[in-house]
Amino acid sequence: MSQKIVLVEDDDDIREIVLYALHQAGFEALGFASGAGVLVHPVPDLYILDIMLPDEDGLSILKKIRGVSSVPVIMLTAKGSEHDKVKGLDLGADDYIAKPFGVMELISRIKALLRRSGGVQKELALSHGGITIDHAKRQVLASGTPVALTFKEYELLHYLMTNKGIALSRDKIVDVVWGYDFEGESRTVDMHIKSLRQKLGMAGEHIKTLRGVGYKLGE
């Protein structure tokens, strides 16, 4: 089970080089050229963010990440002068690396951070396929935007998310979410699945129907 790293870097060359090196080092690495789409992606084990990006700057992405998770973040800063300033600011990232940097150094810092954080890393939010559920806040984000769910909808999604990839029968779902067995047949579960899919929009497609069995979130 290799660890996942998301890299956000607009310079194509740098991105390709770093991704290649990360793969060589045994990480599962995914690159983005801009902030768009980053937060739709499930939360990885570590982020590497360029502080200067075309659309949205690295800091604003950092803020959003920190809103849902305390996953380690490494910021890439441009020039020497800016680097010291940013580093001194302590904006909430775990490490700052000045460009140009050696790939080996980057990887060694990544490993250090993962070692350090791996211990008591408490994930605040569950994530999958653009869906994020923060149980403390009782808040759900689909593709980055908040979604208002009713009580049962939320409970159902939470159950699916905590069992992502697992096939769940209607009986099991009813037991867990409703807490008792319905008598006859009813479309209640289907009904709530429908509402969920609808409210989650695009991301709702990750809720799969298993004909004759029940439902499943993701692969």
Next chain:
Amino acid sequence: MSQKIVLVEDDDDIREIVLYALHQAGFEALGFASGAGVLVHPVPDLYILDIMLPDEDGLSILKKIRGVSSVPVIMLTAKGSEHDKVKGLDLGADDYIAKPFGVMELISRIKALLRRSGGVQKELALSHGGITIDHAKRQVLASGTPVALTFKEYELLHYLMTNKGIALSRDKIVDVVWGYDFEGESRTVDMHIKSLRQKLGMAGEHIKTLRGVGYKLGE
């Protein structure tokens, strides 16, 4: 817990960009397009003043501020030539930044000033969405005006404020604020939430109802 910054800058674009960056950096920032209204507002932790303003220039605002407070002030100066002149005069501001400036640099200087002036920032008051609760003074402000709360109302608000963004069940609220469990059903919590919302006026809308769960402040 966040520090307040007032920005006076007539250029809409610059004002928006800087305000955005300040918010991203975790400050509570408020912008004015001209000098009017600035001094009516409560004194923040730091001012940023453009030296060239339509009605009243930044220097006269600076004078007035210095008349009542020694709060840090950063002046924004236009071009290179003027910058040096102003800087050499030492007009009483704590720092001078020439336009165009990098937002990162501005924020770094702000932090430096706040660190220097405030020492260790003693944060007495919690703030969110126009509601301020100063536990030392046991005083609550809603949209800037004092609100008289009863004991239970205050305790309830304080609990909500210290857990802003967190979903709180009625049981939890009762445990913490009332200290014991009610027997049967009762509308007591709802009742106090209602009074709070009423007394807080506009700002009361930040207390959200989570149907089937409880309540939550903000987010």
Next chain:
DNA sequence: TATTTGTGTAAAGTTTTTGTAAATTCTATC
């Protein structure tokens, strides 16, 4: 292809939950 079985979904009907005014009980203070 025809049939059967299972699922999606809109809409109606029912239940649950919350908001709120008013009545009642409690508590501190004089």
Next chain:
DNA sequence: GATAGAATTTACAAAAACTTTACACAAATA
């Protein structure tokens, strides 16, 4: 113990959520 203000309960209206029904549609089966 009288009184005023606060806290709690009661009762009901309003709003929101939940379940069921009914039927269309899709997939599996014969």
